[in-house]
Amino acid sequence: MISKEKFQEELEGIIANAIREDVGDGDHTSLSCIPNEAKGKAKLLVKDEGIIAGVEFAQMIFDHVDPTLKVETFIHDGDKVKYGDVVFHVSGSSQSILKAERLVLNAMQRMSAIATKTRFFADLLEGTKTKVLDTRKTTPGIRAIEKWAVKIGGGENHRFALYDMIMIKDNHIDFAGGIGQAIHKTKSYLTRNDLNLKIIVEARDLTEIKEILASGGVYRILIDNFSFEDTRKAVALIDGQCLTESSGGINEDTIREYAECGVDYISSGALTHSVYNMDLSLKAV
Incomplete structure (x- = not known):
């Protein structure tokens, strides 16, 4: 198997490439209608049931996009979740939260589906x-x-x-x-x-x-x-x-x-x- 260092490098590469693909030269929607100094808070809401996965990866994404974003985690990777559960809160720059939003969701939705199916087989x-x-x-x-x-x-x-x-x-x-x-x-x-x-x-x-x-x-x-x-x-x-x-x-x-x-x-x-x-x-x- 690959080393922890190599695996970490792979994760960082995924984030960098996904941000390049999604953001390009800027999130012009947020830049146009939300002030640079605006602060906000968002929650990761579960609308399904299964095994949650990607919480730690979401933290990596937020850190990459804006190290000043703060994440408060309530449910951890590998935990069972149901409709209505809140996995975490993220707070800080509203522009940064929106910049990271789609990558966090895409990754966590996919990872959670895989974790859920794997748990079923296990x-x-x-x-x-x-x-x-x-x-x-x-x-x-x-x-x-x-x-x-x-x-x-x-x-x-x-x-x-x-x-x-x-x-x-x-x-x-x-x-x-x-x-x-x-x-x-x-x-x-x-x-x-x-x-x-x-x-x-x-x-x-x-x-x-x-x-x-x-x-x-x-x-x-x-x-x-x-x-x-x-x-x-x-x-x-x-x-x-x-x-x-x-x-x-x-x-x-x-x-x-x-x-x-x-x-x-x-x-x-x-x-x-x-x-x-x-x-x-x-x-x-």
Whole structure:
């Protein structure tokens, strides 16, 4: 996984780019009708229910836009919310509050939706050893906040990007000439370049599971699009030699049974690519 420093850099980049995109050379509506010296106060109002996420990120946005803005928080990241709840108050320059408003709402609505869906999936796994993982199926440009929301919702992060973990999938295997070749070439590459990256390999059937185990040195095997029966067989074959992950079309109706097959992780792109934003608004107090 990426370092805390790199993750922080990603967050700051998201804010800077979003402000550039939204504000440009100025919020001319606010500049034209609100005096520079005007002070105001606004509340973050919940008009939905679920898990709130993005409170800390909102603080980062306000700090970026205007460090003099003051935020009083009542509800924190990961808390359950319902219609009518007030998450925080922000006070200070009215122009600054309005400048930050849309980015705060866009980010928190998206993050809260992801956290809510993740919590739903995590609750379905309660009592098993299995953890739910996100994927790289994220919105371009805002991956860091979407993966942060998964953590807030009780899930865990898969690799952040192509550079922080090796993940040998079906196309890599076919282009490399087979599983053994793909794993061997990967290990040689890591040694030559003095890289310490974990290796995950996707298996399409039980024969490929055996090939992966024979090669050794793999951190996790991705048991992709297996039936329940074959997943149980795969877990038995692996027998703790490395971690296991199920993926491929797993939904709320099937996730529990896959977990009960004994896998360590279940990955779901739906956590980030199929959510409906939580309804939030920022209203003057």
